Amino acid sequence: MSTDAAKLIATALSIAIGAIGPGLGIGIIGGKAVEALGRNPEAESAIRTTMILAIAFAEAVAIYALVVSLIIKFT
């Protein structure tokens, strides 16, 4: 396998595998937020703020994978 091919595969794999966990996490967070909203509709703003913060944390993990893949791709 040539170096370029290995690089491309590594780029794709790092983001593809790295996106699985955060994807599941964001799904769970969103689902739980809707559940909480159903139980307690008057706490909407508090739930929304907490949900967005939690999603940002889950997303950050995917972003690390993205940074790694961008570093592999562009250096």
Add this chain to the structure above:
Amino acid sequence: MPEISIKAEPIFKLLGFKLTNSIFTAFIVLFIFLFLAIKYKNNIESKKKSSFFYVFNMIIKSIYALFYSVLKEKTYYFFPILGSFFLFILFQNWFGLLPGVGSITIHHVPLFRGANADLNTTLMLGLLTVILIQFFGIKFLGFNEYIKKFINISNPINFAVGFLEIISELSRILSFSFRLFGNIFAGEVLLTIVAFLIPILASFPFLLLEVFVGLIQALVFSMLSAVFINLAITKHH
């Protein structure tokens, strides 16, 4: 494919220092920030207030309310630093989305580059935040009380926990800086690639997404600093 550089490129030299495009942009935003701050300050003292004052005041009040939910009555003390973090990161992120950033070039190097799309800026912010957290911890709890969190020889378990605390403190620098850098840089790459694939109209929803991401990242950064500061200044039992 458009050219994408993961690090900021030098645009000109000043007294032997290479001045990169991201620090150039950061200084422009800093001057805008300074200008707004001075205008706001002048408006507080004058009797007749402009409409700018009321809009800005409303924004600052809502940021204050946000931090109040974490820090309670200590917000008054910490608001200057946390509010500056929020506004600084927000302005940097949004300035990076303006037309012309990345597209105006001199000698094939972009003249402007969003400051948070450079790892140096975010590393500086992360380092500063973590050092400030230690500083406030020592200031509010006293040196002996605070250092007990890290070095505790009362029993072996506490010693191991202290070791883990040191590592988690160090990893905060990394997570702070990479989260911000990754989000903003990924946004820039996304916008460049979309504009390259479909030149008209397709960029618009992504641009809106990036405006939202810029706001959320500024919020996450400053809220996390607030939470960590709150953790550091409360007593452990």
